[in-house]
Amino acid sequence: MNAPERHPPKIHAITDDPRYIGASVARAGARRLVEGRGTYVDDIKLPRMAHVVYWRSPVAHCRIVSIVREDARAMPGVIAVVDGAEVATLCKPWVATLGHLTGMKSAPQYALAVERACWQGEPVVAIVAETRAQAEDALQHLQVEWEDLPAVTEMETALDAATPLIHPELGDNLCFTRSLDTGGVDAAFAAADVVAEATFHFGRHTGVTLEPRCQIADWNPGDQRLTVYHSQQAPHMMQDLYARQFGLAESAVRVICKDVGGSFGIKVHAYPDDFATVALSMLLRRPVKFVADRLESFTSDIHAREHRIKGRIAASKEGDILAFEIDDLTGIGPYSMFPRTSAIEGNQVVNLTGGPYRHQQYRAKLDVVFLNKTPTCQYRGVGHPIACAVTEGLVDLAANKLGLDPLAFRKRNVIRDDAYPAVGASGIKLEVLSHEECLRKIEVLMDYPALRAEQAALRARGIHRGIGFATLIELTNPGAAFYGVGGARIAAQDGATIRLEPTGAVTVLVSVGEQGQGAEGIFAQIAADAVGVDIAKVRIVTGDTDVTPYGGGTWASRGAGVGGEAVLQAGLALRQNILKVAAVILSRAAEGLSVRRDEVIDVASGAALLPLGELGRVAYFRPDTLPPGFTPELMLTRHYAQRDYPFIFTNGVQASYVEVDLDTGFVKLLKHWAVEDCGRVINPMLVDEQIRGAIVQGIGGALYEECLYDGSGQLLNGSMADYLVPMSGEMPDIVVAHVQTPTASSRLGAKGAGEAGTAGAPGAVMNAINDALLPQGVAVFSQPFTPEKILRALGRVA
Numbered sequence: 001m002n003a004p005e006r007h008p009p010k011i012h013a014i015t016d017d018p019r020y021i022g023a024s025v026a027r028a029g030a031r032r033l034v035e036g037r038g039t040y041v042d043d044i045k046l047p048r049m050a051h052v053v054y055w056r057s058p059v060a061h062c063r064i065v066s067i068v069r070e071d072a073r074a075m076p077g078v079i080a081v082v083d084g085a086e087v088a089t090l091c092k093p094w095v096a097t098l099g100h101l102t103g104m105k106s107a108p109q110y111a112l113a114v115e116r117a118c119w120q121g122e123p124v125v126a127i128v129a130e131t132r133a134q135a136e137d138a139l140q141h142l143q144v145e146w147e148d149l150p151a152v153t154e155m156e157t158a159l160d161a162a163t164p165l166i167h168p169e170l171g172d173n174l175c176f177t178r179s180l181d182t183g184g185v186d187a188a189f190a191a192a193d194v195v196a197e198a199t200f201h202f203g204r205h206t207g208v209t210l211e212p213r214c215q216i217a218d219w220n221p222g223d224q225r226l227t228v229y230h231s232q233q234a235p236h237m238m239q240d241l242y243a244r245q246f247g248l249a250e251s252a253v254r255v256i257c258k259d260v261g262g263s264f265g266i267k268v269h270a271y272p273d274d275f276a277t278v279a280l281s282m283l284l285r286r287p288v289k290f291v292a293d294r295l296e297s298f299t300s301d302i303h304a305r306e307h308r309i310k311g312r313i314a315a316s317k318e319g320d321i322l323a324f325e326i327d328d329l330t331g332i333g334p335y336s337m338f339p340r341t342s343a344i345e346g347n348q349v350v351n352l353t354g355g356p357y358r359h360q361q362y363r364a365k366l367d368v369v370f371l372n373k374t375p376t377c378q379y380r381g382v383g384h385p386i387a388c389a390v391t392e393g394l395v396d397l398a399a400n401k402l403g404l405d406p407l408a409f410r411k412r413n414v415i416r417d418d419a420y421p422a423v424g425a426s427g428i429k430l431e432v433l434s435h436e437e438c439l440r441k442i443e444v445l446m447d448y449p450a451l452r453a454e455q456a457a458l459r460a461r462g463i464h465r466g467i468g469f470a471t472l473i474e475l476t477n478p479g480a481a482f483y484g485v486g487g488a489r490i491a492a493q494d495g496a497t498i499r500l501e502p503t504g505a506v507t508v509l510v511s512v513g514e515q516g517q518g519a520e521g522i523f524a525q526i527a528a529d530a531v532g533v534d535i536a537k538v539r540i541v542t543g544d545t546d547v548t549p550y551g552g553g554t555w556a557s558r559g560a561g562v563g564g565e566a567v568l569q570a571g572l573a574l575r576q577n578i579l580k581v582a583a584v585i586l587s588r589a590a591e592g593l594s595v596r597r598d599e600v601i602d603v604a605s606g607a608a609l610l611p612l613g614e615l616g617r618v619a620y621f622r623p624d625t626l627p628p629g630f631t632p633e634l635m636l637t638r639h640y641a642q643r644d645y646p647f648i649f650t651n652g653v654q655a656s657y658v659e660v661d662l663d664t665g666f667v668k669l670l671k672h673w674a675v676e677d678c679g680r681v682i683n684p685m686l687v688d689e690q691i692r693g694a695i696v697q698g699i700g701g702a703l704y705e706e707c708l709y710d711g712s713g714q715l716l717n718g719s720m721a722d723y724l725v726p727m728s729g730e731m732p733d734i735v736v737a738h739v740q741t742p743t744a745s746s747r748l749g750a751k752g753a754g755e756a757g758t759a760g761a762p763g764a765v766m767n768a769i770n771d772a773l774l775p776q777g778v779a780v781f782s783q784p785f786t787p788e789k790i791l792r793a794l795g796r797v798a
Helices: 030-034 084-088 132-139 185-191 235-246 272-284 294-300 344-352 384-402 406-413 435-445 448-460 519-531 559-586 612-621 684-704 756-776 787-793
Strands: 050-056 062-068 078-083 123-129 143-148 174-181 194-202 214-220 225-230 253-256 288-291 307-315 321-331 361-369 465-476 493-500 506-510 538-542 593-596 599-602 608-611 635-641 648-660 667-677 733-738
Touching: 050 132, 050 272, 050 294, 062 123, 078 084, 078 132, 078 272, 084 123, 084 272, 123 132, 123 272, 174 344, 185 307, 185 321, 185 361, 194 384, 214 272, 225 235, 225 272, 235 253, 235 272, 272 288, 307 344, 307 384, 321 344, 321 384, 344 361, 344 384, 344 465, 384 406, 384 465, 384 756, 406 435, 406 465, 435 448, 435 465, 435 648, 435 667, 435 733, 448 465, 465 756, 493 519, 493 559, 493 612, 506 519, 506 559, 519 538, 519 559, 559 593, 559 599, 559 608, 559 612, 559 635, 599 612, 608 612, 648 756, 667 684, 667 756, 684 733, 684 756, 756 787
Parallel strands: 050 288, 225 253, 321 361, 506 538, 667 733
Antiparallel strands: 050 123, 062 143, 078 123, 174 361, 194 307, 214 225, 214 288, 307 321, 465 648, 493 506, 493 635, 593 599, 599 608, 648 667
C-alpha cells in the first residue's frame, strides 16, 4: 500500500502544462519484457558466432604448473584453447587504484591468470567452440595441474607478520588505509554521561541478477572495428577501457547495451573475462559469446559488504549525541576491482557514519585488506547499509542507556531542517535535507504510539515483537569527486540528444541506460512535458555508444538527477527552437506562443495555431517557404554535470516491525515503513517500486544472504540451492511515503532514489530484532541475523 500525502509539497511546475512529471505513468516497455519479447545478449545470434567457457581456478590460491590442452582441443566443435599468456599479447594488464585515495595499491591483473590464480573462480583458460555445449564438454577434458599456495582468507589476520603475502611485491596485504579525526573525540568521550559500544559484522554477499553477466565480442578485421554487445551499466566506460587495454582508437570501439536484466552495480565493473572474450574475438577474427552460468557467477561476479566495525557513541545525560568513533576492517579480493576500485565501499563507510546527526566530533579508521576471495566492489548501496546500520545501532544503544525513546532521541539529534546547507562531522557537504519532516511523517504513518501499546500488550503474553528505526542519508547525483578527481575515466556528466521528427513525434537519445529501474520511462515523461507533446509520441534510445551522447551511464542513483536533467534541458531547448520556427511560419512573435499537447498555441487565447506535425513537414520538406537565411534547428544536444557539490544527498527514515521466536530464533517480518525524500518525484509509482525492491534487497542482507567460505578460501554455498535470497512469501507489507525537498543544483530538482531502501533496511531490521530481544538483555550485531546467531545470543546454543 501507499500512504496518502497529507501535505502535498510545493513543487513548482517546470512548464505551463505539466502532465507527466510527478505522475504515476506506467512504463511503456514493460509489456514487451513480460511477454518475453526483450532482446538480451543471449538472444542475439551473429553469423559465425562461437561460444566461450572458462576454466576457473578451483582453489583460492595456486601456481599454474601446466596446462595440457590436446584432449580438449580434439573434442568436436572446438575452435581454440587459449591461456593467459596468449591473451596478454593483445590485452594489457591493469592496476585499479584512484589517485585521491592516497596510498592505495594493487597488483597488475590480467584478463586470464598468468602463472598464478589468486581466487577460486579466477579465469585461467578459455575454450572456444561452435556451441556452448561443445565448449562445456571440452572443458571436462582440459588438464590443468596446479600447486596449492597459502591462502589468506581471514581479514582479522591479513596484516599479521606471520600471514603470507598475496603479492610480495606490494610489501603487505594492505590495499588502502585512511584515518579521520576531528580532534575533540577523546574529550567528548571523557565528558560523556553515556558511552555505548558494539562490534558489528557484515556478511559478504553478491547481487544475483536475473540475467547473468554476458557479452558478445565481434572484431571485424575488415574495418578494424570492435563491436561489443554487453549486459552493462556504463557503455561509454567500457568503450574507453576496451580501446585503452587493446590499443585501439576509441572510435574503433562500439558498445551496445540493449535490454539488461538487472544490474545492482554488479554490471558496472570491468571483469577479466570481459577482456578475455574481446581478445578471443580478435585472435579468432569472429564473434565470440560469453554467458556466465549461475554457478560461476557466484565466484566471478563481484561480492560486497564484508566488514568488521568496532563502533562507539558518546552522549550527554540531556540526550545529545557528542561523538562517534569507528574502526572499520574490510576484506576485498586479491586485486582491487577495475576501474572503480575496491576501496570505495570502505571509504564511503567512513564518510557516511553518523551522517544524519548534529554531533561535531568523529574519529574513523579504515583498513582495506587483500584476501584470496572473489574481488569486492560497488554493489547497490556502496557502504550505505553498513554505515547506516552501525550509526543506527549505536544510536539505539545510547537511547536505551539513557532511558529515552529511540524515535524521540533521533528527533532531538538529527540536523535540523532549517540548518542547511551544512557540513557533517566527516566533512561531507549537505545541501538540503528533511530529517525532521521525515521523522514526523513516519511517526504518523506507522501510528507509533499505538504500535508501542500493541507491543507491550503482546510482550505481556510472551510474544516478542520489536520496532526498529533507521535514519539515513544517501549519496546521489555525484560529480567528478567520485572518480574523475582520482584519475578514473568515468564520466560525471550525461547527455541527451533530442529531435522533432517530421510527424511531430520526438526521439531522445540518452547516455543513461535502462536495467529495469524505469529510466526510459521517466526520460519519456520529462521529454514529453519539456517539449509539450503526448508521451506516446516520445521514443527513447539508450545503450549504444555510436548514437547516444557521451555519458557516465547508470550508477550511484544518478539516472534521474543527472540523465533526467540532461533530457529536461534538451527538451526545453527544443521547445524554444520549435517556437522560433513557428513564429516564422505564422508571422507572429515567439514570445506570444507556446507548445501544448502537440500543437503550437496562442498564449493569450489558448487557441491552437499549428500542429507540430505540420511544423515538421514545413521545416523538413518545404524549407523553400521559409525566409532566406533561416534554418530550422530541430535536433540538438545538451549535457549536464552536477558541479555544485561533490554529491547531492537524499535522506529518509525506515521503520521495521518484527516478531522474534525465542525458541527457534526465527524472525518474522510483520511490516515495514519508509519515508523517502529524493527531491522532486518524477514518477511516484516507479520510485515506490525502486524503494520496495531496494528494501527487499536490504532485508536479504540483513536476514538471509551471505557468501560463506571455509578456511581454505572455498565458497561453500555457491548455488541457488544454498545461497538464500528473500522470497515474496517472507516479505512484509512495505508502506512508502514521500517528502519532496528538491535540489537547487538542477532545474528538475530530482535526487536519486534507487539505493535508499537498501541503505536503511538492514539497520531498521537489526534494531527491531534487538528491540524484541531487549527484555532478554541480549543483542545481535552480526549480519545476516540467522536463527543460529539469535539462539547463540540467547544462550540456547553453544
